[in-house]
Amino acid sequence: MSRLPITRPVRVASDLTATLFEDVDLNLFTLHVTLHEGNIGLVQGRTFRGCRLLGPAILLLSAGNRFDDCNFGDPDGDMRNLILRPSGPRALGTIPMRDCLFEGCEFHNIGFTGPNELLDQLLAVGPAKS
C-alpha cells in the first residue's frame, strides 16, 4: 500500500544523526551540515520512510541508493527539469547520498545529479517531452 501522497502535518526530524527516519520532514542541507561536522559530508546508509525531503538542494546520487514508491517532485511535465548533469568528474555544492533507502518519500524543491547511468534511470521513471 502506497504511503503517497503524504498528508500528515509537518513533523520536523529531531535527531539528524539517526539512521532511520520515519514519517518526519528533513531539510537536506541541514542534514548534510549536521553530518559534515564529523568531516563526513556524505549521507550514507540511512533509511527514509514516509519522509518529506526538502530543499532547495541538489542531491548527488551515488551507488547503492534505492527508491521505492517515491515522488521526486513536480517535473512540470518533463522529468529533465529535475535533473542536472555534472560538467566535471565532481559535483561540488551538491549533497552526496550513498547506500540510502527511500520508501514512500516526497522530494520538494530538489534536483538530482550523478553518474549518467543513474540519471538515465531517473529519466525513465517520469514524463519526458520529446
Add this chain to the structure above:
Amino acid sequence: MTDTITLPVLGAGPDYTGLKIWIPQLILEAVQRGEGVIEGKTFTDCQFDGPAVIIPLGQCHFDTCDFGLSRGDMRNLLLSPMGANVNGAIAFKDCTFVRCSFLSVGYTGSPEFLHEMTANVAGAPQ
C-alpha cells in the same frame, strides 16, 4: 538529539558587507519575507557557504570573486540543466558580488554562463 545552532539574522539588505553567509539561511529568510528569489542585492567582501548550487538570473555580476576549490578543474563546480527549468538551485537575480568567496557552492545556468565560467575563471582545463 541534535544541538541547535542560532545564527544572526542576515536581514533584507539590499547591501551586505563583510558577512559570512550560509546560503540556505539566506534563502530561508527570503522565503519568510515572501521572496522566492534573491533579487537586487549587493554583496561585498562576503563569504558564502553551502552546500548549495546557485543559478544567476538576469544581470548578475561577479567582480574579483573566489568561486571555490575546483580541485584543478572549474567544471567540478558546474552543473548543466537538462530541462528548461531547474529544481533545487538557489536563484540570484540581478545581484552583484564584489570580492566574495564561495565554499561548497556549485553553479548552474544557461550554456552561455557555464561556458563563460569555464573559459574565464582560473582553474579551467587547458
